[in-house]
Amino acid sequence: MTDLPGIVITGASGRMGQMLIRTVLDSPRARLVGALERTGHDWIGRDLGEAMGGAPINLAVTDDPLEAFARAHAVIDFTAPAATVEFAGIAAQARCVHVIGTTGFSDDDLHAIGAAARHATIIRAGNMSLGVNLLVQLTRKVAAALDEDFDIEVIEAHHNQKVDAPSGTALMLGEAAALGRGVRLDDVSDRGRDGITGKRQRGHIGFSAIRGGDIVGEHDVMFAATGERVILRHIATDRAVFARGALKAALWGQGRKPGEYDMMDVLGLNEN
Numbered sequence: 600m601t602d603l604p605g606i607v608i609t610g611a612s613g614r615m616g617q618m619l620i621r622t623v624l625d626s627p628r629a630r631l632v633g634a635l636e637r638t639g640h641d642w643i644g645r646d647l648g649e650a651m652g653g654a655p656i657n658l659a660v661t662d663d664p665l666e667a668f669a670r671a672h673a674v675i676d677f678t679a680p681a682a683t684v685e686f687a688g689i690a691a692q693a694r695c696v697h698v699i700g701t702t703g704f705s706d707d708d709l710h711a712i713g714a715a716a717r718h719a720t721i722i723r724a725g726n727m728s729l730g731v732n733l734l735v736q737l738t739r740k741v742a743a744a745l746d747e748d749f750d751i752e753v754i755e756a757h758h759n760q761k762v763d764a765p766s767g768t769a770l771m772l773g774e775a776a777a778l779g780r781g782v783r784l785d786d787v788s789d790r791g792r793d794g795i796t797g798k799r800q801r802g803h804i805g806f807s808a809i810r811g812g813d814i815v816g817e818h819d820v821m822f823a824a825t826g827e828r829v830i831l832r833h834i835a836t837d838r839a840v841f842a843r844g845a846l847k848a849a850l851w852g853q854g855r856k857p858g859e860y861d862m863m864d865v866l867g868l869n870e871n
């Protein structure tokens with residue numbers, strides 16, 4: 600039992616934090632050794648099981664990342680960009696695998712995470728589900744097969760609490776479409792159309808974001824030509840798909856050399 604990899608969950612009270620805690624507690628392949636919240640949060644010092652509304656599990660929620668990470672083999676982190684950048688440095692110090700599901704990073708944030716990956720094993724993906732990572736591969740292939748007569752549009756829908764747009768998944772899909780087309784996404788990306796935008800430019804990749812209710816996560820990649828459309832779609836109805844992927848990544852990362860990996864590496868989809 601004690602030989603199982605020990606996992607710490609950050610953002611323990613969050614939507615994904617709670618889902619990750621349940622996933623690790625239910626897993627026969629890992630054990631939960633820490634749950635982190637920010638200083639001042641009313642869960643700090645409380646038993647995690649009770650804080651989540653259940654029976655005690657004899658694990659107190661902490662606000663000390665270094666102490667928690669030092670006891671762990673992996674930290675699974677679905678929080679916010681500023682927190683994740685800080686955790687990346689601490690996980691590198693503690694020599695534990697850092698699985699990053701957080702989205703909405705700036706270029707500077709990504710640079711800092713890349714620097715931490717020189718000393719630590721980091722697995723980062725804007726979407727940890729098997730289905731979306733397959734969709735990313737399909738998007739690259741369809742974009743390579745269809746020419747610029749097909750306008751590419753990425754449309755995503757999420758719950759009304761989401762703070763970043765486009766979603767991390769939409770950006771992964773946009774990058775895959777650009778790769779298939781042999782262009783840089785930054786050169787062809789159309790975001791946030793509003794007002795007199797002018798006609799759509801041939802070869803551009805558009806992004807649209809819907810926010811409402813409790814939508815877990817829905818993504819379409821539309822290839823629209825004159826007279827026909829191809830639409831690739833993924834619908835997540837349960838956050839468990841992200842949590843299962845994240846735990847798989849944490850286990851896959853054990854014993855890997857430092858560097859930045861993604862879910863394609865974990866799922867063995869990179870060669871296809």
Ligand SMILES: NC(=O)C1=CN([C@@H]2O[C@H](COP(=O)(O)OP(=O)(O)OC[C@H]3O[C@@H](n4cnc5c(N)ncnc54)[C@H](OP(=O)(O)O)[C@@H]3O)[C@@H](O)[C@H]2O)C=CC1
Pocket residue numbers: 609610611612613614615616636637640677678679681682699700701702703724725726727728767841
């Ligand atoms: N890659 C993937 O597969 C998926 C990624 N995500 C991403 O995961 C992230 C979290 O999503 P979700 O769970 O819905 O969000 P929530 O807002 O429900 O949870 C975020 C948690 O992180 C904590 N947090 C935020 N900032 C800090 C900080 N500076 N220090 C410590 N803790 C902090 C929050 O605490 P507090 O409440 O005190 O602010 C909260 O507990 C988002 O970026 C989202 O896009 C989500 C689902 C799947």
Ligand SMILES: O=C(O)C1=N[C@H](C(=O)O)C[C@H](O)C1
Pocket residue numbers: 702725726757758761765766767768769815816817
């Ligand atoms: O914030 C969310 O909820 C989600 N975020 C990720 C993203 O930005 O793509 C993944 C998933 O769609 C849910």
